Amino acid sequence: MKPVRFDYERPVEIGAALALMQDEGRVVKIIAGGQSLGPMLNMRLVQPELLVDITAIPALKRIEDTGSDLIVGACVTHADFEDRRVPDVTAGALAGVARGIAYRAVRNRGTVGGSLTHADPSADWISILSAVGARVILRSASGVREVAVEDYMLGALAADLNPGELLEAVRIPKCSASARWGYFKSCRKTGEFAHAIGAVLVDPDRGVFRAVMGATETRPILVIDRAALFGASGFSTGAAEEVAQAAGMGDLLDRRTHAVALRRAFEQADAA
Amino acid sequence: MSMVSLTVNSRPLRADVEPRTNLADFLRDSHDLTGTHLGCEHGVCGACTVIVDGEPVRSCITYAVACENAQVTTIEGLNDDEVAGELRAAFTREHGLQCGYCTPGMIVSARDVVLRMPDASEHEIRVAMSGNLCRCTGYVGIVRAIRSVIVERKARGAAPRADLRTALGPVGSGHAGAFAGGADKTADAPPARIASPVSRAATPRETAKLDADFVPQTSFPQSFVVAHPVDVVWDFFGRVDEVAACLPGASLVGTPTPEHVEGQIRVKVGPMVAEFQGVADISRDDARHAGRISGSGRDTRSNSATRGLIGYTLTPVEDGRATRVDVSIGYTLTGMLAQFGRSGLVQDIAGRLVSAFVQNLEARLGQGEGAPAAPVVTELNAGSLVYSVIVSRLKELWRKIAG
Structure with missing residues (x-):
């Protein structure tokens, strides 16, 4: 089980990577940590002619504090979040979720940008970064644009990335001291892709309420209206199921599992 | 083909390999370091886990060329390692292995758990080791062995890990500069592209x-x-x-x-x-x-x-x-x-x-x-x-x- 033969380039500047992506004569794939793409390459489900390794580009590993946001480069790894080499601006939410992604050996190489761009609906970053209101910064030869994380995934394994465009960084808004978060994922085995994810960020001082039902096999379902989920007697599993149904989740068991995952995420946020 | 250099078990090793050569094949095929085992070859089973820049990494989904100039330690390089020695004795004592196929990866991951999680409970060990599969033991002996090493080290006040990683980004990356024109286009090795749709259409189709x-x-x-x-x-x-x-x-x-x-x-x-x-x-x-x-x-x-x-x-x-x-x-x-x-x-x-x-x-x-x-x-x-x-x-x- 080996990949097809491919050419390999490792630029040290974003500009050089973008230039390589312009090569229309070859099937070009970007690789970062390779923890999702690697298996697909080994199985020959992906057969590139040129692999562009972006992990030697220092600009993609940088962390910048803008005052209101933290900008985290695309090649920063899950373990970088877990070990708090990335400063915590989300009351511990990102570090807490990162430590549950796959396995430590995978977290040491897998990157936040790679995970978002691979766009597996069951992956963790898409759900928790949607919950914290993060945005992705996309760079191409013609400039930069930003997209909310929940809009970046167009569907299973499809990211909103134009030809010649590269995810450069993730913009994470800083939470206030009042922020609470919860995250629950339903897995049969530790480290496997989740069947349902509930992710919640409540930050009263900033007026933020964001609840996400993730691992839907397509885009995450984001709810920012508290009234859509809470009734007089608190969180309503039935209301969450209705939201899931309205978003196109056809299967009753799926809806219930997602509603319960979200309820447990809220319970965790309340207990914090 | 391109020349890739790595420091493996403190020795500089070079080999002329294809960009698609994963780290495990570089170690096994080019340098006879066959202690690293390949199981699933898609990052699930953990048998191929090795240490890169001090951290465990899946060598089946990590390309050798992507780790150029990195420090790699395989099971062969852990002979004199204190924690690995304690784990070997504990695995023997607790029946932590049978066929031995998963064991090199188990030892590498267990060593990481012992050093990184000095207070780990049995549950935390099980969660942390869940990326290494064993089809013989049922894990009881493995978990007990790791737990006993953690308890024993704590009792004698063994120091936790001091050399914590500070660099950001994928482990193994960032040690070498640009790699340009790593073309796999040498005359003797034409890229083995899958047949074009044209030639494929000519082949008899399977009914x-x-x-x-x-x-x-x-x-x-x-x-x-x-x-x-x-x-x-x-x-x-x-x-x-x-x-x-x-x-x-x-x-x-x-x-x-x-x-x-x-x-x-x-x-x-x-x-x-x-x-x-x-x-x-x-x-x-x-x-x-x-x-x-x-x-x-x-x-x-x-x-x-x-x-x-x-x-x-x-x-x-x-x-x-x-x-x-x-x-x-x-x-x-x-x-x-x-x-x-x-x-x-x-x-x-x-x-x-x-x-x-x-x-x-x-x-x-x-x-x-x-x-x-x-x-x-x-x-x-x-x-x-x-x-x-x-x-x-x-x-x-x-x-x-x-x-």
């Missing part, structure tokens, strides 16, 4: 076996409405070549009969491209406006096969001005693609395929008879195509939330 007793592994419904009367849609569905032209990525081989069709469909999902070649039998019930398509196909690139059963029924809606098409899609997927073919993913992709089909169908029917329109959507791909589906879903959601 799919369409056994009558086939029961799909997974089934799901889809339905859509076409703004044309039932008779028009029913007629159109009988013209196999025109239907195929509406299906993004589909093309026919030869001339189809109303009962039988051969062809291929190319589906692009994220970085994956699958091209299924196959055959299908079609049956139609004019009285009930119901049809049935039974087909099978094979994707030679990924060595995957599928068998499918599609049923459809047309029902007049909107006083006969439009037609609702109810489709039931049943399929069984085998081979490499099945690894990624979680039923929900397939449904999402099928949903996108159907929505593209409907767009093309409407465009064609809108043109009237005898004026074949160019398909609106020619390949199933991300972007605008899916966007319409998403927008409609979001609208529905907002309606729900708002009122």
Whole structure:
């Protein structure tokens, strides 16, 4: 089980990577940590002619504090979040979720940008970064644009990335001291892709309420209206199921599992 | 081929390898360091776990060239390591191994747990070790061995790990500069591209076996409405070549009969491209406006096969001005693609395929008879195509939330 033969380039500047992506004569794939793409390459489900390794580009590993946001480069790894080499601006939410992604050996190489761009609906970053209101910064030869994380995934394994465009960084808004978060994922085995994810960020001082039902096999379902989920007697599993149904989740068991995952995420946020 | 240099077990090692050579093969094939075992080769089993820059890494999904100039330690390099020595004794004492295949990866991961989690409970050890599979022991002895080392080290006040990582980014990266023109185009090694579609079309196609007793592994419904009367849609569905032209990525081989069709469909999902070649039998019930398509196909690139059963029924809606098409899609997927073919993913992709089909169908029917329109959507791909589906879903959601 080996990949097809491919050419390999490792630029040290974003500009050089973008230039390589312009090569229309070859099937070009970007690789970062390779923890999702690697298996697909080994199985020959992906057969590139040129692999562009972006992990030697220092600009993609940088962390910048803008005052209101933290900008985290695309090649920063899950373990970088877990070990708090990335400063915590989300009351511990990102570090807490990162430590549950796959396995430590995978977290040491897998990157936040790679995970978002691979766009597996069951992956963790898409759900928790949607919950914290993060945005992705996309760079191409013609400039930069930003997209909310929940809009970046167009569907299973499809990211909103134009030809010649590269995810450069993730913009994470800083939470206030009042922020609470919860995250629950339903897995049969530790480290496997989740069947349902509930992710919640409540930050009263900033007026933020964001609840996400993730691992839907397509885009995450984001709810920012508290009234859509809470009734007089608190969180309503039935209301969450209705939201899931309205978003196109056809299967009753799926809806219930997602509603319960979200309820447990809220319970965790309340207990914090 | 390109020269790759690594420091392995404190020795500088070089080898002329292809860019596709993973770290495990670099160690095993080029340097006879066969203590690193390859199990699943897709990052799940943990047998190939080695230490890179002081951290555990899957060597089956890490390319040697991507770790250029990094520090690598394999099981052979842990002979004199204090923690690894304690773990070896504990694994022996607690029966932490039987066949030994998983053991090198187990020791590397266990060493990381002992050093990084000096207070780990049994539960935390089990969670932390869940990326290393053992088919012999049932894990009890392994977990007990690791726990005993942690307890013993704590009792004697052994120092926790001091050399904590400070660098950001994938472990193993960032030690070498640019790698340009790493072309695998030397004269003696022409890239082994998979045969082009042209040459593939010339190969005898596998006749799919369409056994009558086939029961799909997974089934799901889809339905859509076409703004044309039932008779028009029913007629159109009988013209196999025109239907195929509406299906993004589909093309026919030869001339189809109303009962039988051969062809291929190319589906692009994220970085994956699958091209299924196959055959299908079609049956139609004019009285009930119901049809049935039974087909099978094979994707030679990924060595995957599928068998499918599609049923459809047309029902007049909107006083006969439009037609609702109810489709039931049943399929069984085998081979490499099945690894990624979680039923929900397939449904999402099928949903996108159907929505593209409907767009093309409407465009064609809108043109009237005898004026074949160019398909609106020619390949199933991300972007605008899916966007319409998403927008409609979001609208529905907002309606729900708002009122």
